[in-house]
Amino acid sequence: MSKVLIVGNGAREHAIAKTVHRFGHEIYAVMDKLNPGIAKISKNYLICKLSEFEKITSFESVDLAIIGPEAPLSIGIVDYLEEHLEIPVLGPNKMNARIESSKAFCRTLLDENQIEGNPQFCVCTSLDDVKAFLKDLGSIEVAVKPDVLTGGKGVKVYGDHLNTEEEILTYAEERLKSDGLVVIEEKLVGQEFTLQAFTDGTHFYVMPLVRDYKRAYDGDKGPNTGSMGSYSLEDHTLPYLSETDIENAKKIIDKTLKALKKENDTPYKGVLYGQFIKTEKGVFLLEFNSRFGDPEAMNVLSLLKTDLVDITFSMSEKNLIRPEFETLATVCVYLVPEGYPIKPKADKKIDVPNENEINAELFYASVEQRKDGIYTSKSRAIAVLGKAQSVSQARELAYKDINKITGALYYRSDIAAEVAVEGN
Numbered sequence: 146m147s148k149v150l151i152v153g154n155g156a157r158e159h160a161i162a163k164t165v166h167r168f169g170h171e172i173y174a175v176m177d178k179l180n181p182g183i184a185k186i187s188k189n190y191l192i193c194k195l196s197e198f199e200k201i202t203s204f205e206s207v208d209l210a211i212i213g214p215e216a217p218l219s220i221g222i223v224d225y226l227e228e229h230l231e232i233p234v235l236g237p238n239k240m241n242a243r244i245e246s247s248k249a250f251c252r253t254l255l256d257e258n259q260i261e262g263n264p265q266f267c268v269c270t271s272l273d274d275v276k277a278f279l280k281d282l283g284s285i286e287v288a289v290k291p292d293v294l295t296g297g298k299g300v301k302v303y304g305d306h307l308n309t310e311e312e313i314l315t316y317a318e319e320r321l322k323s324d325g326l327v328v329i330e331e332k333l334v335g336q337e338f339t340l341q342a343f344t345d346g347t348h349f350y351v352m353p354l355v356r357d358y359k360r361a362y363d364g365d366k367g368p369n370t371g372s373m374g375s376y377s378l379e380d381h382t383l384p385y386l387s388e389t390d391i392e393n394a395k396k397i398i399d400k401t402l403k404a405l406k407k408e409n410d411t412p413y414k415g416v417l418y419g420q421f422i423k424t425e426k427g428v429f430l431l432e433f434n435s436r437f438g439d440p441e442a443m444n445v446l447s448l449l450k451t452d453l454v455d456i457t458f459s460m461s462e463k464n465l466i467r468p469e470f471e472t473l474a475t476v477c478v479y480l481v482p483e484g485y486p487i488k489p490k491a492d493k494k495i496d497v498p499n500e501n502e503i504n505a506e507l508f509y510a511s512v513e514q515r516k517d518g519i520y521t522s523k524s525r526a527i528a529v530l531g532k533a534q535s536v537s538q539a540r541e542l543a544y545k546d547i548n549k550i551t552g553a554l555y556y557r558s559d560i561a562a563e564v565a566v567e568g569n
């Protein structure tokens with residue numbers, strides 16, 4: 146039994162905590178807001194800002210730490226904990242976390258190391274650079290990406306959020322003013338997929354592939370969200386990907402890890418999350434993240450048969466063990482406040498059944514526990530996950546139980562609908 150510090154308080158961290166708990170370890174949670182699901186299975190917890198590293202190091206004596214969100218990674222929580230506590234930490238150090246925290250760093254790294262997967266792009270430091278790139282591209286079909294972390298809400302794409310050259314330039318200028326640079330990329334059209342890997346910087350093992358749904362409403366309509374749900378198949382592939390597509394994504398991960406090792410003093414360790422897109426021209430990288438995805442963490446961690454603590458120890462010993470996953474399908478559906486993401490109804494009481502009244506698994510995201518019950522905030526509330534022999538059965542489990550949670554909430558009714566086969 147190990148004592149495990151878990152940093153973060155979303156549904157992803159609830160999934161991490163449940164996984165650690167399942168293997169019999171003690172959890173010491175650090176959260177900036179109380180997550181009732183994490184608190185329930187923790188031996189102790191501390192509420193503080195995730196940037197208050199000194200408070201975190203003096204909280205409890207632990208054997209290892211697992212960092213959930215990108216923000217503390219981007220400001221060096223791993224460097225700090227490793228130095229002050231001398232324990233293994235699952236997560237990359239600050240230099241390596243730039244793969245997510247700086248979009249310019251990521252694109253430039255791939256470019257300089259001739260790694261496939263980059264679209265045409267430009268790291269622009271002036272509006273003239275932006276105009277010149279649009280001219281060279283001969284099109285305004287682009288994505289405008291802030292260089293910095295924006296909680297998934299900063300990327301604006303032609304046709305979705307920006308419709309004219311003027312709108313592109315206005316948004317690019319806004320980012321130039323706040324960040325000093327902005328990344329403009331050719332817009333990629335195709336089918337997205339998530340491939341996450343555990344890595345010690347030299348070796349890596351991929352997790353089951355996941356398809357995630359970012360748009361708010363059925364039929365992939367409406368504004369972008371943190372994600373409304375996701376699914377994974379029992380054979381860990383996705384129906385629209387060939388073996389070559391998957392191999393190409395793995396090659397991009399492999400070459401990126403090698404490039405990071407060359408670039409930084411220490412190798413990248415932790416989870417490397419690749420968001421890819423299969424286009425007519427092949428597989429491209431949309432972005433890398435330096436942590437588990439949300440909701441993808443719920444899909445893969447609920448299948449994990451290998452102790453996450455053993456994986457973390459093996460990572461820090463640079464002798465990564467091969468993780469095993471159950472050959473089952475998963476479907477995860479998010480319940481979000483009515484009006485989310487534009488005008489979410491916060492402060493509304495929701496009723497959640499007891500665990501023995503449901504067959505699916507629940508993961509608390511952004512809710513507030515008060516004396517008289519659980520209340521919504523402005524962000525996603527609860528994720529419901531079904532796990533079964535087939536995606537249809539997993540879907541049925543998730544949707545049956547989602548209706549048992551009541552309040553001013555809504556969810557997408559078509560997560561995994563296109564792959565579910567009736568009667569299967």
Ligand code: GLY
Nearest residue numbers: 357372438439440
């Ligand atoms: N599912 C998207 C993310 O975790 O960033």
